Amino acid sequence: METIRVLLVDDEVEFLDTLLKRMRKRQVEVAGVYSAEEALRYLESSPVDVVVLDVKMPGMDGIDALKAIKERHPLVEVIMLTGHANVEVAIQGMELGAFDYLMKPMDIDELLYKVQDACKKKRLHEKRMLKRKGVKVESDNGGV
Secondary structure, eight states: OOOEEEEOOOHHHHHHHHHHHHHHHHHOEEESSSSSHHHHHHHHSSOEEEEEEEEEOOSOOOOHHHHHHHHHTTTTTTEEEEOOOOOHHHHHHHHHHHEEEEEESSOOOOOOOOOOHHHHHHHHHHHHHHHHOOOOOOSSSSTT
16 A cells, blocks of 8 residues: 555644554654644645544634635545544535544544545545546556
């Protein structure tokens, strides 16, 4: 399987550090930042497939960050994290283009499955765009 590049965005230092360790243990190429502003700067220089984004952060919140990510990097998939049982905000995120959302604390394997699904969706979009441009794209069936 291709490497999935993930950016974790959460202002809770211990939570983020733990999540980074747990994702790395599962062989995920992952980086972490502590604010939406840092995430936007990171994305300018480092391509990622999926952003896992906390909804409630000081400064720019997750919804505003989602809008900015989708505007600047439309193919990047975003999974919203909410720890405040704020399902309305998570649903608003989905309406604004988030791939999915999870409630904190979440099961690491559930997060991993969502990240993998989000990455598959991104890669499909990339292939469709290349095909529209007339670029020959490898099929997913192992070259058979």
